[in-house]
Amino acid sequence: xxxxxxxxxxxxxxxxxxxxxxxxxxxxxxxxxxxxxxxxxxxxxxxxxxxxxxxxxxxxxxxxxxxxxxxxxxxxxxxxxxxxxxxxxxxxxxxxxxxxxxxxxxxxxxxxxxxxxxxxxxxxxxxxxxxxxxxxxxxxxxxxxxxxxxxxxxxxxxxxxxxxxxxxxxxxxxxxxxxxxxxxxxxxxxxxxxxxxxxxxxxxxxxxxxxxxxxxxxxxxxxxxxxxxxxxxxxxxxxxxxxxxxxx
Amino acid sequence: xxxxxxxxxxxxxxxxxxxxxxxxxxxxxxxxxxxxxxxxxxxxxxxxxxxxxxxxxxxxxxxxxxxxxxxxxxxxxxxxxxxxxxxxxxxxxxxxxxxxxxxxxxxxxxxxxxxxxxxxxxxxxxxxxxxxxxxxxxxxxxxxxxxxxxxxxxxxxxxxxxxxxxxxxxxxxxxxxxxxxxxxxxxxxxxxxxxxxxxxxxxxxxxxxxxxxxxxxxxxxxxxxxxxxxxxxxxxxxxxxxxxxxxxxxxxxxxxxxxxxxxxxxxxxxxxxxxxxxxxxxxxxxxxxxxxxxxxxxxxxxxxxxx
Numbered sequence: 001x002x003x004x005x006x007x008x009x010x011x012x013x014x015x016x017x018x019x020x021x022x023x024x025x026x027x028x029x030x031x032x033x034x035x036x037x038x039x040x041x042x043x044x045x046x047x048x049x050x051x052x053x054x055x056x057x058x059x060x061x062x063x064x065x066x067x068x069x070x071x072x073x074x075x076x077x078x079x080x081x082x083x084x085x086x087x088x089x090x091x092x093x094x095x096x097x098x099x100x101x102x103x104x105x106x107x108x109x110x111x112x113x114x115x116x117x118x119x120x121x122x123x124x125x126x127x128x129x130x131x132x133x134x135x136x137x138x139x140x141x142x143x144x145x146x147x148x149x150x151x152x153x154x155x156x157x158x159x160x161x162x163x164x165x166x167x168x169x170x171x172x173x174x175x176x177x178x179x180x181x182x183x184x185x186x187x188x189x190x191x192x193x194x195x196x197x198x199x200x201x202x203x204x205x206x207x208x209x210x211x212x213x214x215x216x217x218x219x220x221x222x223x224x225x226x227x228x229x230x231x232x233x234x235x236x237x238x239x240x241x242x243x244x245x246x247x248x
Numbered sequence: 249x250x251x252x253x254x255x256x257x258x259x260x261x262x263x264x265x266x267x268x269x270x271x272x273x274x275x276x277x278x279x280x281x282x283x284x285x286x287x288x289x290x291x292x293x294x295x296x297x298x299x300x301x302x303x304x305x306x307x308x309x310x311x312x313x314x315x316x317x318x319x320x321x322x323x324x325x326x327x328x329x330x331x332x333x334x335x336x337x338x339x340x341x342x343x344x345x346x347x348x349x350x351x352x353x354x355x356x357x358x359x360x361x362x363x364x365x366x367x368x369x370x371x372x373x374x375x376x377x378x379x380x381x382x383x384x385x386x387x388x389x390x391x392x393x394x395x396x397x398x399x400x401x402x403x404x405x406x407x408x409x410x411x412x413x414x415x416x417x418x419x420x421x422x423x424x425x426x427x428x429x430x431x432x433x434x435x436x437x438x439x440x441x442x443x444x445x446x447x448x449x450x451x452x453x454x455x456x457x458x459x460x461x462x463x464x465x466x467x468x469x470x471x472x473x474x475x476x477x478x479x480x481x482x483x484x485x486x487x488x489x490x491x492x493x494x495x496x497x498x499x500x501x502x503x504x505x506x507x508x509x510x511x512x513x514x515x516x517x518x519x520x521x522x523x524x525x526x527x528x529x530x531x532x533x534x535x536x537x538x539x540x541x542x543x544x545x546x547x548x549x550x551x552x553x554x555x
Contacts, residue, residue: 041389167443170504172290177505198507202505
C-alpha cells in the first residue's frame with residue numbers, strides 16, 4: 001500500500017427532497033488499500049457509491065476519485081475505475097471471449113490489447129477451454145471470478161465491488177478474496193461492500209455507515225478493540241442497532 | 249404421525265443449450281411437524297428448484313414428494329391450500345397497496361385479514377402504518393414483511409421461505425430469525441433456505457446442499473461433531489503471507505481464511521503444534537498464536553465440498 005490517495009471525500013452529501021441519503025461523509029482511501037464500505041440496508045451505501053463512480057451528482061461536498069474531480073471530471077473517473085456487483089456483471093448470452101471484447105471495446109482498448117488481456121485472463125483463471133462458452137452456462141462461482149477480472153480489463157486504478165460474493169459457495173468466496181488481495185498487491189485500490197462480516201476482517205480498513213453518516217472508520221483490529229468485542233460482526237451490530245432510519 | 253414434508257429420490261434436470269444441468273440429483277429427506285428445517289447452500293445448489301417442486305409449481309423428472317401427507321403431483325390442489333410460499337424474488341403486486349395485496353391473497357384462500365389477524369399480527373403490525381402505500385414503494389425490509397404476511401394469511405401448516413435473508417444486513421437478519429422462531433412456536437412447520445452458513449445454527453435440523461445434492465442432514469451440532477480432524481485457528485501479523493506459508497507446508501492439509509483467523513487442519517491427525525510454530529517463527533512471523541477450536545458449519549460445508 002502506498003501513501004498516495006486514491007479516493008478523497010470531504011463533506012459529501014446527497015439529498016433527495018428533504019431526505020438526506022448521504023450526510024456529509026469524509027474519508028480518504030489510499031492507493032492499493034482494501035477498503036470495506038459497510039452499513040445496514042438503507043444506510044446510504046449505494047447512493048454514496050453511485051456518487052463516487054460518477055453516476056450521480058452530489059448535493060454538496062467535495063470528492064476526488066483516481067485523481068479527478070467528481071463534479072468536473074466524472075467522465076475521466078468512469079474511465080479509470082472498474083465496477084462489479086452481484087446483480088450486474090457479465091452478459092449471459094455472450095461467450096467469455098465476447099464479453100471481453102465488449103467490455104474491452106467500451107473502455108477503448110485496441111483489438112491487440114483485448115486479445116492479449118483475454119489470453120492472460122483465461123490462463124490465469126484456468127478457463128482456456130471455456131473461452132467460447134456462453135456465460136450463462138458457467139457455474140456462479142466462475143462467473144463472479146470472471147466478472148471481477150473483466151471489471152479490471154482496462155487496468156483501473158480503483159475497483160468498486162458491490163456485494164461481489166453474495167450467494168457464492170464458501171470455497172469460491174475465499175478464492176475470490178485471494179483475487180482481491182492479488183489485485184491490491186499490484187496496487188489496485190479495492191472499494192468493497194459485503195454482508196459477510198468475516199469478509200470485513202479481510203479489509204485493511206472498514207467504514208460503517210449509519211443513517212447516512214460514517215459512524216466508525218478504522219482497521220478491523222482497532223475497531224474490535226475500541227468496542228471491546230470479539231470481531232467485526234459485533235461491532236457492526238452495535239452500531240447498526242442505533243440506526244433510527246431503517247429499511248425495515 | 250406422518251412427516252410434514254417428505255422427498256424420495258427427487259430428480260430434476262434442465263437443458264441449457266447443449267449442456268444438461270442436474271438441478272436436483274436424487275434428493276431424499278423428511279421434515280418433522282413443527283420443525284424449523286434449513287436448506288443451506290450457495291446459489292445453484294438446487295434450493296429453489298426443490299421449493300418449486302414441493303409447492304407444486306414444478307414437476308420432478310423422477311422421484312416423489314409429499315407435503316402434509318399429500319402427494320405433490322396427484323394431490324397438488326390439497327397442498328396449495330395448506331402451504332405458504334415466499335419466493336426469493338419479490339412477487340407481490342407492486343401496483344396494489346399493502347392492504348390490497350393482503351386482501352387479494354386472503355380472498356384467493358377464501359379467508360379475510362380479520363379472521364386471521366391474531367395469527368399474522370406480530371408481523372402485520374409492523375407494516376400496518378403503511379397499509380395505504382403501494383407495495384412497489386416499500387423499502388426492502390417492508391416488502392419482505394408484506395410478503396411474509398401474504399404467505400401466512402391462510403394459516404398454512406407448512407411455510408416455505410426461499411432465501412428470505414439474502415442481501416439483508418446482519419441486524420435485520422437477526423430480527424427475521426426471531427420472527428421465524430415465534431412462528432414456529434405457533435405450531436407451523438418451516439422450511440427455509442439460506443446461503444449464510446451461520447444461520448444453520450438457528451435451525452432444528454439442516455440439509456447442506458451443493459450442486460443438486462444433499463451432502464449431509466443433521467442437527468447443527470450433529471454436523472459439526474462429524475468434522476473428521478482437529479481444527480486449529482491461527483493468527484499472525486501478516487495474514488496473507490501466513491496463508492501462503494501454511495499452504496506450501498506439506499504438513500498442512502487445508503488452510504482457509506476465517507475472519508481474523510485462518511482455520512487449518514493437518515495431514516497427520518496428531519500433528520505436533522510446536523514444530524509448526526517453530527517453522528513459522530523461523531519464517532519471520534510475528535505475534536503468532538495458534539489454538540484448537542470447535543468447527544463451524546462453514547468449516548464442515550467446505551470439508552464436505554472437498555470430499
